[in-house]
Amino acid sequence: MLWYQHIPSLRPCRILPMNRPLLTAASRPLTFEIPAINERGETVPTAIAGEHPLTLYVDKQELVTLMTLGAAPEALTLGYLRNQRLIGSLAEIAAVQVDWEVNAVAVTTTHGQGIDTCRTEKRTVTTGCGQGTVFGDLMAEIDNIHLPADARLSEATLYGLLDSVRHHESIYKQAGAVHGCALAHGSEILMFIEDVGRHNAVDAIAGRMWLDDINGGDKIFYTTGRLTSEMVIKTAQMGIPFLVSRSGLTQMGWQIARQLGMTMIGRSQGKHYLLFTGEERFTR
Numbered sequence: 001m002l003w004y005q006h007i008p009s010l011r012p013c014r015i016l017p018m019n020r021p022l023l024t025a026a027s028r029p030l031t032f033e034i035p036a037i038n039e040r041g042e043t044v045p046t047a048i049a050g051e052h053p054l055t056l057y058v059d060k061q062e063l064v065t066l067m068t069l070g071a072a073p074e075a076l077t078l079g080y081l082r083n084q085r086l087i088g089s090l091a092e093i094a095a096v097q098v099d100w101e102v103n104a105v106a107v108t109t110t111h112g113q114g115i116d117t118c119r120t121e122k123r124t125v126t127t128g129c130g131q132g133t134v135f136g137d138l139m140a141e142i143d144n145i146h147l148p149a150d151a152r153l154s155e156a157t158l159y160g161l162l163d164s165v166r167h168h169e170s171i172y173k174q175a176g177a178v179h180g181c182a183l184a185h186g187s188e189i190l191m192f193i194e195d196v197g198r199h200n201a202v203d204a205i206a207g208r209m210w211l212d213d214i215n216g217g218d219k220i221f222y223t224t225g226r227l228t229s230e231m232v233i234k235t236a237q238m239g240i241p242f243l244v245s246r247s248g249l250t251q252m253g254w255q256i257a258r259q260l261g262m263t264m265i266g267r268s269q270g271k272h273y274l275l276f277t278g279e280e281r282f283t284r
Contacts, residue, residue: 019091020211026098028052028070031175051196056080058107059114069178069195072204073098074096078106079207083234085117085141090210142233145262147241148217155284160187162268163242165222168192181205182222198225202234209238216240227253236260243280244268249276254276
């Protein structure tokens, strides 16, 4: 029996109001406890981060296998499809259903035709943990992205956000081995998602924004990971003019942020930061 025959809801289903697809709520336990031996030879219980394979099928067509913490698999799936430019509208998706018994997520489209193969022929392997894959031309949409010119970020707001992140409960504090991303309005964290790869964390936030129709024009995106070209492009695709990281940046990330007019700030911890691009948006 094929894996998708185990999922009864793969049958044709109606679209909910406001074009929201039917979603499961299939998060996994985020940490597991194992025994470890410390420097004194003592056996101590130790929390470690979960890591699970999740194979993505679109209309029964296998697309990719993602390694994920399992915190928000439905949002991760939506954000992945959106950021890869494989699905153009939320109205095209009828259902997103995760089944951890077979480590798979089934996406059912309203047209039932899967993903056009011409969209997946060209692949770019990106930098960073897990080596993410980008389908299509990495630079294809940059010229069509316009970030709000009147958006502003103050130094006081930046410090407030960094303080909010520092006090936020996280899997990293318990187990390490994960990257975190946050969507903020001012210094208030609206959502915070962690995963074993920063690609997954940013995609999950993108998926939730897409699902809830959240405008990014007055938001700040925070990541614990490096500011690479892919991170910059994904932030811009969400319409967010401010990108903040506790880490550094790459040359292409810097070049693209300048081209987009994005305010990009790195090495941000406590009262220290480096403003790399978009100084015209930043006030002290």
